[in-house]
Amino acid sequence: xxxxxxxxSQVEVELPETVMALAKQFRSEMMDEGELAHLAxxxxxxxxxxxxxxxxxGTYIGITAAFxxxxxxxxxxxxxxxxSIDPFERLPQEELNAQGSYSKYLETIxxxxxxxxxxxxxxxxxQAAPVVPExxxxxxxxxxxxxxxxxxxxxxxxxxVVPGGIVFLDDYVPPYPGVQRAIDEFFTPDKPWSxxxxxxxxxxxxxx
Numbered sequence: 180x181x182x183x184x185x186x187x188s189q190v191e192v193e194l195p196e197t198v199m200a201l202a203k204q205f206r207s208e209m210m211d212e213g214e215l216a217h218l219a220x221x222x223x224x225x226x227x228x229x230x231x232x233x234x235x236x237g238t239y240i241g242i243t244a245a246f247x248x249x250x251x252x253x254x255x256x257x258x259x260x261x262x263s264i265d266p267f268e269r270l271p272q273e274e275l276n277a278q279g280s281y282s283k284y285l286e287t288i289x290x291x292x293x294x295x296x297x298x299x300x301x302x303x304x305x306q307a308a309p310v311v312p313e314x315x316x317x318x319x320x321x322x323x324x325x326x327x328x329x330x331x332x333x334x335x336x337x338x339x340v341v342p343g344g345i346v347f348l349d350d351y352v353p354p355y356p357g358v359q360r361a362i363d364e365f366f367t368p369d370k371p372w373s374x375x376x377x378x379x380x381x382x383x384x385x386x387x
Contacts, residue, residue, distance in 0.1 A: 183220045185376040192220040197253050205246040209239060210349065214380050218243070218347055219250045221375070221382050222317055226343045227256055231316030234339075236304045236332050238263035239279045241287035241297065243319070248293035264300045264307045265322070276324055304328075308335040315340045321349040326357035333365045337372075342387040346372075351381045 180193045194216065202215035210218070225231065233251075238244050244263045251259040267281040281301065288297045300307050304322050318340050320332050329348075337346055350358050366372050366383055376382040 183216055185217070185220070185382065186378060188373070188375045190224070190375060192223050194219060194223065195253060198250055201246060201249055201253070205242055207242055210243060214349070215243075215246055217376060217380070217382065218247070218319070221345045221347050222247060222250055222256075223254055224375075224384075225316040225345050226341055227259075227316065229258055231259075231314050231341060231344070232312070233259065233261040233317045233319070234311060234315045234336065235261060235263045235319040235321070236265075236336065237279070237320075237322030238265045238284060238299070239277055241284035243321075244284075244297045245287050245291040245293050248288075248296040249291065251296060259296065261297050262300055262311065263297060264302060264304050264311075266303050267301055269301065270303065276322075276328075304332050305335065311336070311339060313339040313341075316344045318344070318346045319349075320346060324350060324355045324358055326360050329358050329361035330365060333361060337365075337385075340385050342385055344385050345375065346383045346385075348381045348383075350379070351377070352379050 181199050183192050183194055198219050202212045205215055206212040233247055235244055244261050247261050265279045267279045288294055318336055323329055348362055362381055371386045372383045373386055375384045
């Protein structure tokens, strides 16, 4: 087992060697090994009664979704599902926002044999929000990297996170000022959230 510690909360999570090896296998230019390990730790910390789902806003080509699906299996969370929301080719390439590929997503999911866990929803996150149930155990916000889009995703989806659930946000770095601004303006002390981790990515935990 490996002990992973969050900063600044100092919360520690034990992760199996198999999960750490998986993080190394799935590292990419989108998420490095350390970030994936922390994402797996967030999954391990999130509530699990068999009803919660993982929602990923922005899946690109499905690498993170496949990693999470395999991690669900390694953690013994049978029946867990990952809903990946992405417009794929329906949305033109934009500055700071990478365009996903539905065909490559399907290829990634099939290659990793996680079709029974990963469910794609081809839509803009704002349009998809009304059909997403209020039982999110882990929410990953990595779609738009512009302030209005990130803020909208937080406003629409964070209320659907169950108590004890976690919101994980990528790219909290100067090249993405809209991401930084949205995180700083949304997660204020008056909101029911506590900082679990905050470096170049952020994890916020919903208070019970």
